Amino acid sequence: MDDYTSAGFIGRTPLISTGHAEEARQHLEAFIQSHGEHPKFADWCYFKSHMIMPWLLDLATAPGVVDAATSVLGPDILLWNSFIPFKPPHSQGHFAWHQDATYWHLTPVEKMVTIWIALSDVSPENGSMSFLPGSHHQGQRPHEMTKDTKSLLRRGQRVLDSIDDSQAAPSTLQPGEASIHHPFTLHGSAGNNSGAWRLAVALNFVSADVNPKPGYRESALYVAGEDRNTSFERDPVPDTLLSATAIAALDHAASLAAARYSDV
Numbered sequence: 001m002d003d004y005t006s007a008g009f010i011g012r013t014p015l016i017s018t019g020h021a022e023e024a025r026q027h028l029e030a031f032i033q034s035h036g037e038h039p040k041f042a043d044w045c046y047f048k049s050h051m052i053m054p055w056l057l058d059l060a061t062a063p064g065v066v067d068a069a070t071s072v073l074g075p076d077i078l079l080w081n082s083f084i085p086f087k088p089p090h091s092q093g094h095f096a097w098h099q100d101a102t103y104w105h106l107t108p109v110e111k112m113v114t115i116w117i118a119l120s121d122v123s124p125e126n127g128s129m130s131f132l133p134g135s136h137h138q139g140q141r142p143h144e145m146t147k148d149t150k151s152l153l154r155r156g157q158r159v160l161d162s163i164d165d166s167q168a169a170p171s172t173l174q175p176g177e178a179s180i181h182h183p184f185t186l187h188g189s190a191g192n193n194s195g196a197w198r199l200a201v202a203l204n205f206v207s208a209d210v211n212p213k214p215g216y217r218e219s220a221l222y223v224a225g226e227d228r229n230t231s232f233e234r235d236p237v238p239d240t241l242l243s244a245t246a247i248a249a250l251d252h253a254a255s256l257a258a259a260r261y262s263d264v
């Protein structure tokens with residue numbers, strides 16, 4: 001936790017077993033294989049994917065993951081979002097330097113965290129994340145939206161500050177290892193220059209003390225501790241992969257969160 005407080009991130013920590021990571025990887029590969037051409041594939045991979053993929057919720061609620069989230073946020077936590085930032089071999093999709101909190105209409109920022117779990121080897125060669133140590137101490141920095149078609153961020157956003165890459169800390173992870181970062185920590189990643197997939201899942205947890213800002217509605221799934229938050233609607237647990245019930249629940253969650261994307 002010292003690194004999280006001082007640097008704004010933990011670069012590498014084992015959170016799930018290699019067996020669990022392998023199982024999740026197989027689920028993800030099968031999903032890409034079977035649904036990669038579906039018109040809603042990107043939506044399913046980038047917004048609350050745990051609502052339609054039971055294997056992803058299993059991962060998010062694995063004891064090591066919940067322990068990591070509660071050690072940052074305290075005992076009472078909810079899973080607000082999850083997404084699957086995969087990068088195919090030799091692909092240019094990238095994440096420019098940004099802070100997650102920029103377009104999260106939630107408060108307080110200190111009570112939210114991102115846990116990013118590798119399901120394949122992840123290295124600078126295949127587009128691992130880099131973090132700017134200590135950047136979370138500067139609070140919210142101004143960002144701009146771009147029309148960068150290679151950006152994997154919905155708004156193509158990037159921070160306006162010029163970042164000295166020599167100060168950045170690139171991450172290298174093995175399957176089952178994770179990085180953990182603060183919503184104000186500047187981070188980004190380049191394209192995949194390797195012949196192998198970069199496979200991972202990203203989880204956004206919030207403490208029960210977090211609330212949507214005025215004018216926004218959100219939903220989340222209670223994960224651990226006391227279920228005392230009253231401002232988030234509750235997301236249901238999916239029954240089976242992409243069941244009609246799960247898709248309807250996801251669509252409802254997306255309609256609640258629509259105000260968050262009104263500028264896109």
Ligand SMILES: O=C(O)CCC(=O)C(=O)O
Pocket residue numbers: 085095100114116127128129187188189202
């Ligand atoms: O997957 C990446 O390279 C970046 C993901 C990211 O920005 C995040 O998890 O907050």
